[in-house]
Amino acid sequence: MKKNFTIIDNGTVTTPKGFLAQGVYAGIKRKRNDLGVLYSVNPASAAGVYTLNVVQAAPLKLTKQCLKQTGKLQAIVVNSGNANACTGVEGDKNAKIMQELVAQGLDIPNEYVGVASTGVIGQQLPMDCVRKGIELALMDLSENGGTGFSESILTTDTCDKNLAVQVEIDGVTISIGGAAKGSGMIHPNMATMLGFITTDADIEPGLLQQLLSDVTDQTFNMITVDGDTSTNDMVLVMANGYSGVKLDTNHPQWEVFKEAFNYVSEYLAKTIARDGEGATKLIEVTVKKAKSKEQASIIAKSVIGSSLVKSAVFGADANWGRIVCAAGYSGADFDPDKIEVYLMGTLIFQNGMGITVDEDVLQEKMKDEFVPIELVLHDGEAQARAWGCDLTYDYVRINASYRS
Incomplete structure (x- = not known):
């Protein structure tokens, strides 16, 4: 555009x-x-x-x-x-x-x-x-x-x-x-x-x-x-x-x-x-086809805020379970059997279960500095986007000595 x-x-x-x-x-x-x-x-x-x-x-x-x-x-x-x-x-x-x-x-x-x-x-x-x-x-x-x-x-x-x-x-x-x-x-x-x-x-x-x-x-x-x-x-x-x-x-x-x-x-x-402390990657979570913008925002914030998701991104681990789990405890109302999850543009979750992918190829893609995650809910037309970073060893090092 x-x-x-x-x-x-x-x-x-x-x-x-x-x-x-x-x-x-x-x-x-x-x-x-x-x-x-x-x-x-x-x-x-x-x-x-x-x-x-x-x-x-x-x-x-x-x-x-x-x-x-x-x-x-x-x-x-x-x-x-x-x-x-x-x-x-x-x-x-x-x-x-x-x-x-x-x-x-x-x-x-x-x-x-x-x-x-x-x-x-x-x-x-x-x-x-x-x-x-x-x-x-x-x-x-x-x-x-x-x-x-x-x-x-x-x-x-x-x-x-x-x-x-x-x-x-x-x-x-x-x-x-x-x-x-x-x-x-x-x-x-x-x-x-x-x-x-x-x-x-x-x-x-x-x-x-x-x-x-x-x-x-x-x-x-x-x-x-x-x-x-x-x-x-x-x-x-x-x-x-x-x-x-x-x-x-x-x-x-x-x-x-x-x-x-x-x-x-x-x-x-x-x-x-x-530029998050110790970060090596920018994560972008997009939630599409939600019932409302509010519901989409709730899920996007939950996924981007998950320490397990952030750690998986740092380790280039295509762990769809952590993404789905974070969406599930967000408090938003959606049908987990209808959602699709994409990581680096690759479909990894559909019909309530994981999709078989070439994990070596996906892991290589996840070494990029930009890691997009997309959840398609198929419940409406609203969408929201959130941004965060990976959680690294350096984050602990920086904050353990912040005052010294």
């Missing part, structure tokens, strides 16, 4: 007009950038989605509160290496200090600054480092600072995660940019991930929230690495209207914009899943 948008080489959150950013090394981590600022030259409509964990970090609570009050953001400050979670009153104060320092430096209202943190839980932020980092970042905000910003939000990630696309609307080029981090503690319904999306389209805050929530349900909420949901996870989107093009659901090209927005979100989500 032809895409209605163009992928921009080396695109970042500063590809959309009117956005500046920078990432710096402040000394919060041992090395690598660890503090970033993203800035819109004018106040932007904003929306957010957040972790469902009832234990929530100070910066997340502050950002959520400000967005609820204003529906706008003009800047976001992020640090990595320290989550500022479970840090009590002092942690709340430190989140507000981060917000105030950026607001003062940019001469904007405090409530127009979103705050995010990621890293080790239960330790107070080294505020001397934070102050220094904010000062350095504000001094060097730039249209070329998107890559530095994306590097500053990483923890155990092995690569930064950027994308930007452009679409033509009303004869004007509209850009959508995104950056994300995430590698471990990733689970559907928000995860140990941060995502930041920018666009120079003009979209009213309520509609922007609806768009983000709808798209998140099909992208960021459909990935898993290890089944853990963290305390700091959020996705924020800013639409600053710098292009001059106003969009709403009545605009004839709204669906074109939504397609591009969804692509950015899906790309970032898949990149997070592929």
Whole structure:
């Protein structure tokens, strides 16, 4: 299918007009950038989605509160290496200090600054480092600072995660940019991930929230690495209207914009899943011909979240029993005698039993970095897709020494 948008080489959150950013090394981590600022030259409509964990970090609570009050953001400050979670009153104060320092430096209202943190839980932020980092970042905000910003939000990630696309609307080029981090503690319904999306389209805050929530349900909420949901996870989107093009659901090209927005979100989500701690493979589970999208999603999430399925993929073991079993305990309603299961495009289960295949050939195919699994339920026309990664020895090694 032809895409209605163009992928921009080396695109970042500063590809959309009117956005500046920078990432710096402040000394919060041992090395690598660890503090970033993203800035819109004018106040932007904003929306957010957040972790469902009832234990929530100070910066997340502050950002959520400000967005609820204003529906706008003009800047976001992020640090990595320290989550500022479970840090009590002092942690709340430190989140507000981060917000105030950026607001003062940019001469904007405090409530127009979103705050995010990621890293080790239960330790107070080294505020001397934070102050220094904010000062350095504000001094060097730039249209070329998107890559530095994306590097500053990483923890155990092995690569930064950027994308930007452009679409033509009303004869004007509209850009959508995104950056994300995430590698471990990733689970559907928000995860140990941060995502930041920018666009120079003009979209009213309520509609922007609806768009983000709808798209998140099909992208960021459909990935898993290890089944853990963290305390700091959020996705924020800013639409600053710098292009001059106003969009709403009545605009004839709204669906074109939504397609591009969804692509950015899906790309970032898949990149997070592929970069799971210790991962060697990206797994994609597609459930087709289900009674409803909800039922299809339940099964897809169950299969992608199965430690046994993930381990089998790591070992290149075509074990259809683990796939069928995970679908069976998902809680979805389906007839196991009607389903078909495909692995690497090969039919391996039908009519309630396994299909004889050349396992040596299939095992060789499973050594590929991309492993698709498809379940066809023959109960309806709905479908859903989820992404995850294999479970490896390195996952245990990385998490056994995370704080050391």
